[in-house]
């Protein structure tokens with residue numbers, strides 16, 4: 147299972163996350179934050195493994211590329227108004243960043259929604275940094291995407307302890 151060749155899409159999605167300052171270990175820490183109380187002896191490597199599996203999903207890769215592309219264009223001032231200002235200032239009523247994130251939250255079932263809502267309110271770890279407006283960077287989409295990947299990985303982890311591991315990604 148581990149040596150299946152990664153698609154161009156997956157390679158690019160992983161590369162763009164890294165380029166935007168998000169390591170898989172940052173997302174794994176969010177999974178740990180969400181799940182530690184429910185799993186005795188939860189290990190960081192289990193969190194990391196589940197994050198890695200989430201990134202093999204095509205809908206997740208598409209959400210990452212679409213969201214990051216819009217963040218980058220906004221950062222470079224290349225969008226047209228009114229989108230430029232809306233995305234650059236992360237306007238509260240916009241909401242399309244969350245809609246894109248929902249396509250990720252969905253992939254391992256509805257537990258993901260609860261996890262996403264919780265982590266989006268708390269903003270621990272990397273989410274706090276992505277929401278720091280003083281950096282000049284724009285992460286309007288990325289913060290929701292990262293929270294959603296953590297939420298999906300958490301539901302995957304929860305299902306994996308209940309079900310056969312192998313059946314989850316089909």
Ligand code: MG
Nearest residue numbers: 243286287290
């Ligand atoms: Mg956002």
